[in-house]
Amino acid sequence: MNDEPSVHKRNLFEIENARNLNPRELVETFVPTQSFWRLLSAKHHVVLGARGSGKTALAKMLSHEHLAMLDDARAHSAICEQQFIGVYVPTRLEWVGALKNKPWQSEAQKEEFFQWRLNLSSCLALITTLESCIRSYCGDRGEQARAEVNLASQLADAWAADKKIDTLDALRRNLQRVEFEKHKIIARSRATGDQRPSGAGPGMVFDCDLFIPMKRGMTLAAKALKLRPESIWLVCLDEAEFLEEVHHRIINSHMRAYTDNVFFKVTTMPYCHYTLATNTDVALDVGHDFDYVYIDSDPALFAKVEGEKNTMGTHFARTLFNKRVEASGLRDISIADALGRSVLLDDKEKDWALNSEEFELLKRFCSQETIDRAERLYGSPKFKPEISRKLHGALLLRQAHDTAKGRAETEIYSGTSLVIRCGDANPRRLIRNFNGLLLVIWRSMHRGRFAPRISPKDQTRVLKRLSTSALVRVQSEPQCGKELYDFLKAIGDYMHRALHESKLTTDQITSIIVDKSVSEEHWKLVQRAVELGLLYPNIGPQQRDEMPNREGSFRLGFVLAPHFFLLPRKGDSRSLTTVLQSVENADQMKLI
Amino acid sequence: MSIHQVTDCLFNDLAQVKYDVCVFASGYEARCTFIPKKLEAGNIATSIVIGFKDLADTEPRKIHDDYFKNHWKSEPEIASSGNDFVVQSLLNEIVAKGGATKRILVDCSSMSRLWYSGILNWARFGNGVDETTIDFVYALGKYEDKNSPMIIEDMVSIPGCEGGALQSQQSLAIFGLGFNGWASLSVLERLEADDVFAFIASPGASPDYPERVRVLNKDFLEEPRVKHHVLELPLRSIETCYRFLSELVTPHRFKDSITLVPMGPKPQILASILVSMRFPEVSCMRVSAKRARPEKVEPNGEVVAVRVVVRKEPAKK
Numbered sequence: 001m002n003d004e005p006s007v008h009k010r011n012l013f014e015i016e017n018a019r020n021l022n023p024r025e026l027v028e029t030f031v032p033t034q035s036f037w038r039l040l041s042a043k044h045h046v047v048l049g050a051r052g053s054g055k056t057a058l059a060k061m062l063s064h065e066h067l068a069m070l071d072d073a074r075a076h077s078a079i080c081e082q083q084f085i086g087v088y089v090p091t092r093l094e095w096v097g098a099l100k101n102k103p104w105q106s107e108a109q110k111e112e113f114f115q116w117r118l119n120l121s122s123c124l125a126l127i128t129t130l131e132s133c134i135r136s137y138c139g140d141r142g143e144q145a146r147a148e149v150n151l152a153s154q155l156a157d158a159w160a161a162d163k164k165i166d167t168l169d170a171l172r173r174n175l176q177r178v179e180f181e182k183h184k185i186i187a188r189s190r191a192t193g194d195q196r197p198s199g200a201g202p203g204m205v206f207d208c209d210l211f212i213p214m215k216r217g218m219t220l221a222a223k224a225l226k227l228r229p230e231s232i233w234l235v236c237l238d239e240a241e242f243l244e245e246v247h248h249r250i251i252n253s254h255m256r257a258y259t260d261n262v263f264f265k266v267t268t269m270p271y272c273h274y275t276l277a278t279n280t281d282v283a284l285d286v287g288h289d290f291d292y293v294y295i296d297s298d299p300a301l302f303a304k305v306e307g308e309k310n311t312m313g314t315h316f317a318r319t320l321f322n323k324r325v326e327a328s329g330l331r332d333i334s335i336a337d338a339l340g341r342s343v344l345l346d347d348k349e350k351d352w353a354l355n356s357e358e359f360e361l362l363k364r365f366c367s368q369e370t371i372d373r374a375e376r377l378y379g380s381p382k383f384k385p386e387i388s389r390k391l392h393g394a395l396l397l398r399q400a401h402d403t404a405k406g407r408a409e410t411e412i413y414s415g416t417s418l419v420i421r422c423g424d425a426n427p428r429r430l431i432r433n434f435n436g437l438l439l440v441i442w443r444s445m446h447r448g449r450f451a452p453r454i455s456p457k458d459q460t461r462v463l464k465r466l467s468t469s470a471l472v473r474v475q476s477e478p479q480c481g482k483e484l485y486d487f488l489k490a491i492g493d494y495m496h497r498a499l500h501e502s503k504l505t506t507d508q509i510t511s512i513i514v515d516k517s518v519s520e521e522h523w524k525l526v527q528r529a530v531e532l533g534l535l536y537p538n539i540g541p542q543q544r545d546e547m548p549n550r551e552g553s554f555r556l557g558f559v560l561a562p563h564f565f566l567l568p569r570k571g572d573s574r575s576l577t578t579v580l581q582s583v584e585n586a587d588q589m590k591l592i
Numbered sequence: 593m594s595i596h597q598v599t600d601c602l603f604n605d606l607a608q609v610k611y612d613v614c615v616f617a618s619g620y621e622a623r624c625t626f627i628p629k630k631l632e633a634g635n636i637a638t639s640i641v642i643g644f645k646d647l648a649d650t651e652p653r654k655i656h657d658d659y660f661k662n663h664w665k666s667e668p669e670i671a672s673s674g675n676d677f678v679v680q681s682l683l684n685e686i687v688a689k690g691g692a693t694k695r696i697l698v699d700c701s702s703m704s705r706l707w708y709s710g711i712l713n714w715a716r717f718g719n720g721v722d723e724t725t726i727d728f729v730y731a732l733g734k735y736e737d738k739n740s741p742m743i744i745e746d747m748v749s750i751p752g753c754e755g756g757a758l759q760s761q762q763s764l765a766i767f768g769l770g771f772n773g774w775a776s777l778s779v780l781e782r783l784e785a786d787d788v789f790a791f792i793a794s795p796g797a798s799p800d801y802p803e804r805v806r807v808l809n810k811d812f813l814e815e816p817r818v819k820h821h822v823l824e825l826p827l828r829s830i831e832t833c834y835r836f837l838s839e840l841v842t843p844h845r846f847k848d849s850i851t852l853v854p855m856g857p858k859p860q861i862l863a864s865i866l867v868s869m870r871f872p873e874v875s876c877m878r879v880s881a882k883r884a885r886p887e888k889v890e891p892n893g894e895v896v897a898v899r900v901v902v903r904k905e906p907a908k909k
Binding site for chain 2: 022051056092093094097098100101102103104176179180183184187188190191192193242432435469472473475476477478479480481482
């Protein structure tokens with residue numbers, strides 16, 4: 001095994017974000033899901049996904065420069081037959097930060113400035129796409145150079161840039177200069193006493209309706225590069241959660257209007273498509289004007305490996321692991337070898353015997369009703385699905401918790417299935433878990449010890465640390481950090497008490513139920529927790545893109561299971577009111 | 593290049609300098625009057641006092657307002673911490689009345705970063721003279737051991753520090769770390785930069801400061817993308833901090849998107865703003881936050897001072 005990645009390849013387990021991968025790395029490590037293929041279509045979509053769920057990877061992979069490298073038949077035909085030409089337009093925090101730092105703007109000015117900046121940014125993004133198109137469609141290098149000169153000068157003319165421009169890179173730099181100048185002009189007029197500067201100045205061609213300059217560029221490019229007239233342009237607007245409602249309204253207006261051969265793919269966090277309103281009287285109609293795609297519920301994320309007995313973890317997570325290993329130039333690391341089986345989650349080869357340790361635990365920790373039922377079903381085919389499989393993990397956890405009291409460490413949170421389960425099918429979280437665990441191997445190798453298997457104790461230590469960190473960092477979340485932390489802690493503590501301080505039944509509580517009576521304040525906290533992937537809506541396959549609205553069942557993210565000493569498995573639910581009331585009662589008891 | 597010169601100086605030397613304008617801030621912290629009390633009113637032609645909109649009714653604040661009224665004959669002009677226009681308007685008023693504005697003293701000990709960046713922007717774009725000399729002074733403070741968690745309110749670019757139009761190139765974030773580890777981590781999660789550098793004030797205001805910052809930012813520093821070598825930049829030398837940060841960003845200009853996120857002490861925030869103003873491709877973010885209760889920061893008696901020479905940016909014809 002390599003103790004360090006090859007010098008030519010980065011250790012991709014240290015990079016948990018698609019934005020941080022170069023195009024080749026992203027393509028090599030990308031695991032296409034059903035959602036991805038749904039997006040490769042002539043329809044407007046708003047992609048919803050918790051933080052770290054892979055929205056940026058999807059949006060980037062739709063772009064021409066990435067899709068052209070993907071080794072897949074559908075991707076090949078999309079590129080070779082010029083079916084889809086994707087443009088990736090990020091709206092990062094830093095970019096939005098320069099929109100929001102002008103609180104003096106009127107609503108109209110705000111809209112105008114947003115449109116100006118997004119027009120310029122989308123043209124810059126289009127340049128990158130066109131470079132890829134030239135590489136794909138314009139023959140040899142000589143032809144490509146001629147095509148670029150021709151296209152660059154036409155675009156420069158259309159975007160009112162310097163007429164001498166003859167490369168796309170020079171055009172890019174020119175547009176970047178235009179933006180610097182714009183900011184300077186605004187700063188100057190503010191400094192000289194104009195409290196509400198108009199921002200007029202350079203780049204006036206971008207002072208128009210949104211996407212007009214980009215569409216003009218697309219038309220010119222289609223002609224210059226002889227693209228097929230029926231080609232579909234996909235404009236992927238990434239990280240729209242950082243934008244404001246007014247910006248979403250403007251973008252919605254474009255999804256509502258006839259857009260010819262241009263379709264929008266807007267990525268944002270759940271509950272962060274802030275409005276359905278448009279700039280006309282008619283709001284967006286979900287299902288007609290556009291579709292939501294909730295990527296956290298993509299069935300591909302949860303599918304097991306086909307034909308494998310006692311499969312360890314999901315196919316998606318294992319593929320993600322293997323692709324990262326391969327692209328990092330690491331050798332001989334197998335997830336199963338490194339992490340082993342999970343005593344909590346994996347089925348045991350043999351079922352319990354009447355005098356087994358498990359049966360003793362059942363008698364010790366379960367309610368009388370459950371014990372009676374277990375004894376009644378013992379020996380029947382129902383025993384395994386209704387008793388042992390349901391209780392096995394909970395009993396071991398309860399025992400481990402009892403044993404661990406007063407001692408520092410347990411080893412219960414270990415094994416491939418468990419590590420993957422605690423990743424909540426969230427790529428960033430999975431990679432973070434893998435990286436934390438692989439570091440243990442690398443550290444031990446640096447100490448001169450060859451240890452391909454990470455001990456269960458080390459695994460538990462890493463998962464508990466990451467779990468606690470996922471919760472504690474919530475405290476600084478904008479606007480409601482402290483409240484959200486207290487809210488999640490209350491839910492987790494309630495589930496902990498239900499598991500460890502009362503008699504067990506075959507169902508452990510892992511979800512909360514929200515009903516229409518939920519207060520505005522608590523509903524906001526539920527939404528924020530879903531945004532962060534710390535609560536997940538329990539939604540069925542029929543309505544997997546519909547986010548529950550003030551009503552529904554939400555399970556606590558499995559990432560928090562090690563922190564609260566819970567079993568990361570779907571179980572029973574309790575109403576939020578009951579949970580919060582119980583916390584209140586517990587607080588009162590403490591005071592007494 | 594509008595930021596022409598950044599040079600450390602000794603506060604004792606500044607105490608005798610004649611200034612055209614002096615800008616103070618009246619706030620909750622006791623140190624907002626520490627430096628004004630050491631200055632000779634006779635050396636200053638015009639003084640401006642800006643009062644924080646928040647906590648205006650608290651007892652310490654009323655005492656500080658009274659101090660400025662009595663000793664500097666200046667009624668605090670109220671502004672929110674996110675408003676840079678008030679200070680720029682007051683400076684414009686001085687110019688309109690024929691007052692000189694070539695040499696300015698700014699006490700940023702307890703001042704919003706938008707106010708002192710507003711002064712810099714005014715010198716870059718608004719002042720009538722071609723070159724403005726601004727002396728920034730900062731009274732070091734003693735911080736309580738226990739900080740309540742900082743809850744982020746907003747993250748915006750500091751005006752004049754917006755950086756370039758963003759594209760899908762690599763991104764680099766440079767974090768100045770302070771006592772708010774979780775807040776830094778929260779910003780890091782949102783920025784999602786490819787590479788992250790971190791710097792801390794070392795030597796800091798007190799000998800235990802660097803270690804405290806490291807402990808409070810343990811999770812941040814353990815993030816895989818954060819470079820392991822944390823830069824240690826002296827709190828008492830804004831010039832050094834400015835130079836190091838400039839050297840750090842220089843190789844990445846034109847190819848990476850660079851964002852500075854200073855969340856540590858003010859001298860390092862000022863250095864970050866100056867770097868961003870020097871290199872227009874580099875953006876500098878302001879993370880505004882609230883706390884359950886305001887922090888009481890007492891001066892420890894030391895003052896850091898730096899002279900910044902700002903040249904007016906020519907208007908493009």
